[in-house]
Amino acid sequence: MTSDSAALGSAPPGSARPVSAAPDRSPGSAPAPLLRRIALQGKYETITMLRNGEQLILAVVLPLLAMVGLTVTPLLDGFGASRINVAVPGILALCAMSTAFTGQGISTGFDRRYGVLRFLSTTPLGRTGLIAGKVLAVLAVLALQVLVVTAVALLLGWQPDPLGWAPGLALLVLGAAAFTALGLLVAGTVRPEATLAITNLLWILLGALGGIVIPAERLPALLESIVHFLPSGALGQAMREAFLSGTVSPVPVLVLLLWTAIAGGAATRWFKWN
Amino acid sequence: MVRSPESPVLSISGLVKDVGPLPTLDGKMLRVVSGLSLVAERGQVTALLGANGAGKTTTIECAQGLQKRTHGSISLLGEDPDTAGAALRARVGVMLQDGGLPPSARPIPLLKHIAGMYQDPWPVGELIERLGIDTFSRTSVRRLSGGQKQRLALAAALVGNPEVLFLDEPSAGLDPQSRQLVFELISELRNRGMGIVLTTHLMDDAQRLADYVYIIDAGRNVAEGTVAQLLQHPLPPEAGEQHIRTLLFETDPGLDFTGVLPDGVNVTEARAGSYAATGALTAADLAAITAWWAARGIMPRSLSLEARSLEDVFLDISGREIR
Numbered sequence: 001m002t003s004d005s006a007a008l009g010s011a012p013p014g015s016a017r018p019v020s021a022a023p024d025r026s027p028g029s030a031p032a033p034l035l036r037r038i039a040l041q042g043k044y045e046t047i048t049m050l051r052n053g054e055q056l057i058l059a060v061v062l063p064l065l066a067m068v069g070l071t072v073t074p075l076l077d078g079f080g081a082s083r084i085n086v087a088v089p090g091i092l093a094l095c096a097m098s099t100a101f102t103g104q105g106i107s108t109g110f111d112r113r114y115g116v117l118r119f120l121s122t123t124p125l126g127r128t129g130l131i132a133g134k135v136l137a138v139l140a141v142l143a144l145q146v147l148v149v150t151a152v153a154l155l156l157g158w159q160p161d162p163l164g165w166a167p168g169l170a171l172l173v174l175g176a177a178a179f180t181a182l183g184l185l186v187a188g189t190v191r192p193e194a195t196l197a198i199t200n201l202l203w204i205l206l207g208a209l210g211g212i213v214i215p216a217e218r219l220p221a222l223l224e225s226i227v228h229f230l231p232s233g234a235l236g237q238a239m240r241e242a243f244l245s246g247t248v249s250p251v252p253v254l255v256l257l258l259w260t261a262i263a264g265g266a267a268t269r270w271f272k273w274n
Numbered sequence: 275m276v277r278s279p280e281s282p283v284l285s286i287s288g289l290v291k292d293v294g295p296l297p298t299l300d301g302k303m304l305r306v307v308s309g310l311s312l313v314a315e316r317g318q319v320t321a322l323l324g325a326n327g328a329g330k331t332t333t334i335e336c337a338q339g340l341q342k343r344t345h346g347s348i349s350l351l352g353e354d355p356d357t358a359g360a361a362l363r364a365r366v367g368v369m370l371q372d373g374g375l376p377p378s379a380r381p382i383p384l385l386k387h388i389a390g391m392y393q394d395p396w397p398v399g400e401l402i403e404r405l406g407i408d409t410f411s412r413t414s415v416r417r418l419s420g421g422q423k424q425r426l427a428l429a430a431a432l433v434g435n436p437e438v439l440f441l442d443e444p445s446a447g448l449d450p451q452s453r454q455l456v457f458e459l460i461s462e463l464r465n466r467g468m469g470i471v472l473t474t475h476l477m478d479d480a481q482r483l484a485d486y487v488y489i490i491d492a493g494r495n496v497a498e499g500t501v502a503q504l505l506q507h508p509l510p511p512e513a514g515e516q517h518i519r520t521l522l523f524e525t526d527p528g529l530d531f532t533g534v535l536p537d538g539v540n541v542t543e544a545r546a547g548s549y550a551a552t553g554a555l556t557a558a559d560l561a562a563i564t565a566w567w568a569a570r571g572i573m574p575r576s577l578s579l580e581a582r583s584l585e586d587v588f589l590d591i592s593g594r595e596i597r
Binding site: 026027028029030031032034036037040044048051052110111114115116118119120121122123124125126129273274 | 338339340359360361363364365366368370372373374375376377378379387388390391392393394395430434435436437463466467468
């Protein structure tokens with residue numbers, strides 16, 4: 001960009017190693033297009049997530065185990081549908097929570113600790129691109145989870161309502177948005193060790209008692225009323241409704257939208273980059 | 275080196291940065307930078323020299339847009355870093371003090387990934403060869419030594435072929451070979467027209483690399499100039515004459531130099547047989563002391579003369595007390 005900078009084509013005397021192809025361009029660069037930057041970051045974070053063994057256990061192994069567990073125990077009997085048909089929508093919701101909340105939260109927390117967020121925000125990617133890349137990675141990993149869970153579920157005899165796919169997948173994306181916002185809020189405000197503890201603990205608590213895989217009606221009365229207003233309960237309920245009857249009711253959708261907006265707003269306000 | 279008035283790469287004026295509220299200060303704000311100004315030119319290395327906690331990192335992080343300033347103005351390549359977009363970020367390379375590289379990443383995929391953020395990046399293969407990264411290219415970041423991490427972080431800052439390069443404590447953790455490699459590269463980049471802004475608490479870094487030095491203390495500018503100009507900085511009154519020098523020599527222990535050298539020169543024996551004569555030493559003084567040795571058949575084991583160093587200037591300006 002500067003024409004006045006004469007290019008030095010050779011190494012200075014006494015250079016430690018020969019400069020075979022000394023760059024003779026003058027300093028100055030332009031950013032790659034926005035969408036390419038985001039796509040690259042999404043790809044990079046997806047690969048990083050898939051390479052992480054602990055995250056794979058949380059994202060795939062535990063949900064599959066839970067699915068098998070729910071089909072061999074009578075926990076889900078009495079809902080007017082087969083155990084597997086009641087279980088799978090909740091397991092898909094659990095996958096969204098694993099990846100968007102726990103997995104993404106922990107990796108963001110440690111990226112923040114190691115200064116990775118600060119460094120990348122000085123590159124053309126920037127803060128917005130960084131967040132967009134994370135969202136993309138969550139969606140990519142979630143898509144893989146849906147493929148694996150669906151394949152195993154069909155083998156186990158899952159018969160989803162064909163009308164449930166469109167609203168079901170849309171709800172899953174909405175749920176992922178709410179949990180991503182919550183994960184970023186935790187990761188951006190407390191130490192990474194605390195993020196690790198909080199997101200894992202909440203995954204277990206919400207997974208077992210949050211109405212995500214076990215319908216609220218099966219929980220103690222006190223919990224039942226609360227669970228409908230949790231992102232886990234709302235997503236689990238809406239997913240079951242979609243895949244069991246092909247319908248969507250507005251209340252759980254509204255609950256998920258509110259969580260997304262509130263957690264997203266809070267994360268934007270309080271997220272500490274360093 | 276002439277400071278040209280036109281189009282500096284970075285210009286900071288009256289920068290103030292408060293952090294907090296801090297619980298250690300009863301919930302009050304701490305002013306870490308108070309009214310700092312500096313200018314960095316294209317094709318020059320500009321050093322911010324100061325002790326730890328002087329406000330160097332805060333200052334350049336405000337310039338990079340990583341921290342929001344409280345008051346003052348900053349112009350980075352003619353733009354305000356707080357509101358700048360990707361186009362400006364593509365022209366600026368940043369090496370953070372803590373590296374900022376993901377621990378699980380391996381050097382080559384990481385550099386290629388960052389290179390993808392630019393339209394016309396510095397070819398990764400060239401950078402890897404130039405900075406000797408090929409010797410550890412299959413090791414994850416968390417297993418790299420301090421010097422290897424530092425070289426990788428420099429490569430990551432350079433991959434966009436920036437016009438401005440920020441280096442926060444670039445020689446931290448570098449072994450002598452890496453240091454030589456990094457310093458040569460920095461000089462070469464400067465000659466190609468890059469504007470380089472670095473922070474350091476090491477006088478040697480500033481003396482070897484910098485075209486222009488700002489000495490920072492307690493969040494303020496306390497002195498500035500080329501290294502040569504700073505070395506002529508007036509001494510505090512108690513130091514007396516300006517041509518203060520130190521003559522170091524080693525010979526027999528317990529010698530008494532009373533009357534050999536003029537009153538203004540102090541001779542101390544730091545260790546047995548290791549002497550330092552400090553003061554306004556002249557050529558005549560050197561002749562006197564060597565004649566005195568010759569008359570007594572004394573041959574010193576070592577002998578060296580030191581002029582005032584940047585470190586002395588720095589300590590004179592910012593005070594010698596530990597803080």
